[in-house]
Amino acid sequence: MSTVTSYLSLLRAEWTKFRTVRGWVIAMAVAALVTVLLGLLSASGSHASCSKGAIEVPCPAPPLGPGGEAVSDKFYFVHQPLEGDGSITVRVTSMTGQIRLPDIEPGVRRVTAGVVPWAKAGVMVKDGLRQGSTYAALMVTGEHGVRMQHDYTHDTAGRPGGVSKESPRWLRLTRSGDTLTGYESADGERWTEVGTTHLAGLPATVRIGLFAASPCDLLVTRGDFGGSVGQCRFAEATAVFDQVSPQGEATGGSWSHDDVGVSTEPDGTPHHPGGFAESGGTFTVTGVGDIAPFVDGETVENTLTGVLAGLIVVIVVAVMFVTAEYRRGLIRTTLLAAPRRGRALVAKAVVIGAVAFVTGLAAAAVAVPLGTRILRANGNHLLPVSLLTEVRVVVGFAALLAVAAVFALALGALFRRGAAAVTTAVALLLLPYLLATASVLPLGVAQWLLRLTPAAGFAIQQSIPEYPHMTGHYAPQAGYYPLAPWAGLAVSGGYAALVLALAVFRLRRRDV
């Protein structure tokens, strides 16, 4: 018998052992079922509505960017039309702002002068004023120097440093076809290129001009039991421009100005409006808001919260798949039939991993579409992700279950005791995840737990990435993992492989 067929018959033997124990098959079905039911329960418990004066109305959907992602697109824009190719050159001489402080007395507003790190002001070329339309912008920022950004998710760094009257910053943005190039200069004579980008589908006529925006000020404080709590407070930025010279067809007329995306009070007046003033060629633009991805909403993976319950069941079955052999003495028969012990154990791991994978795939393939439907029906806005990401979340969920099953099986083989193996698996796989996401640990500790422990694999569920060019409370409790999705899964897989290797080693050396 060739090696391959002998291995296949080993797999078949293990599969037969699994499928003929009715309890295990039922338990795996239960694992899928509780995962789905808990996910749907949590989805149906999540409602969203916004108040407009005294009445509750559905929340407005965030605009979508050119890449299909949800974006915030709120800023003050002073603009002119531009037909065909052209450019705009400005000098930024100052950037100031104000930030709201936490209230001491309720109802009494306190503000301080200052700009938040990602406050931004500069020049922009945009496809009209519609929120979410394609754009490219060259800007100075509060603390991140000159940046060239386009289409909400892309960011290129220029020279660091801020602006002042003594050291102003010249910015130039040129359009040639669908190519946008940003330059910066300290004196208006020697220019350095910051970045170049192609905006697909940019129409012939665009708006070109000056803008200012300031995201809210994020204050992360230590919460109860050492966790962290993010709080966002109003901030605005004011930039002063001079030497403004737009060039190209249709430019040179009067300036229009719009508070793009400004929120309004129930009576229709703008809430925290921006502003614009011009005198003698000096433009002062004040803006509130941000031009960046929007990440405040329900995510696809929120429908998979039942994973903990499902995992416990999978862990128990996987452990029993091996400890039951010891209990009944079947292991002696198994090893008589397959004297190469390592192979027998690996065959077991392959079978339980495959079963867990299929279970997880079935559970996620039902929970994600159904759960997202319920979330939407309840008025929640689901942050859109690409089909590829959605598939990764579903398949990754299945892979996580498979890795957990192999890990638990290996622990079972190592300890030969069910209770010890189950407790260890739960303590190493679920407990770090629970602790890290339940807001009981300082942020750093929570992140290290999710880097170093087998719980790192939960990262595979994260559908919305962390954006370096946006201030956010990127904590595990908000669904942000310190490792990239597949890297996290690889850490968990590594642990499973390590424990399996130890178990094989021990099985070879010991009597059964």
Add this chain to the structure above:
Amino acid sequence: MRRHLHAEWTKLRTVPGAGWLPFAVVALTVGGSAAAAATVTCPPAGCAYDVPRLSLIGVQLGQAVVAILAVVAISGEYGTGMIRTTLTAMPCRTAVLAAKALLLTGVTLAAGTVAVLGSVLAGRLLLPGNGFTPAHDHPLLSLADAPTLRAAAGSVLYLALIALFSLGVAVAVRDSATAIGVVLGVLYLSSITIYLVQDPDWQRLLYRVSPMNAGLTVQATTGLSTLPLSPWAGLGVLAAWAAAALLGGGLLLRRRDA
């Protein structure tokens, strides 16, 4: 009954790996409580912590070991086939289970008392350093304070009830892996499901029936009127879970082949 107890005590004492479990209960409980007491700080502006409850938070970790202790006390016998010898020697199965339950309660009460006293002591020593001072309306933890005494004594009883609940489950399912999975699942998951629903009525209902949330209400000393249950009623819910598990397990033990 004395002979039953003696036999069970010999078994529990000599089960490999079970001897250190009571010490692990103490270590994890005190360690968890001390870690919480060392990390939580009360800013000078004041804080709304339930200090006795905070200093007893390690019970939530220690209970897992109590569950293991209870499970190995019986599942080991099924694993090795010893249960047949036990039941041949002592044919009255209810008495066997009662002896096991009694012993387990005794061991857990002893370990739990040490663990809870250690936790309170750790809180008393560590918390004043983190801003929980009498000047800020947080008197030193003391068992002379009636609510604190109730929280401490209740926590010991809580651990004993967890042991009995786990024993009942373990007798019913006869396999250690399944039993520990069921116990940990029921305890920890039922306490999380509350966060999955957002409807306040459902939350209160789930709080009332979940053994861990309801049972740990016995540790609450502040804001009692806002809790869905009174402290002792909460412990009563856990007692009901333990009674149901023991009753179910006992019935199955009597009716089934071993």
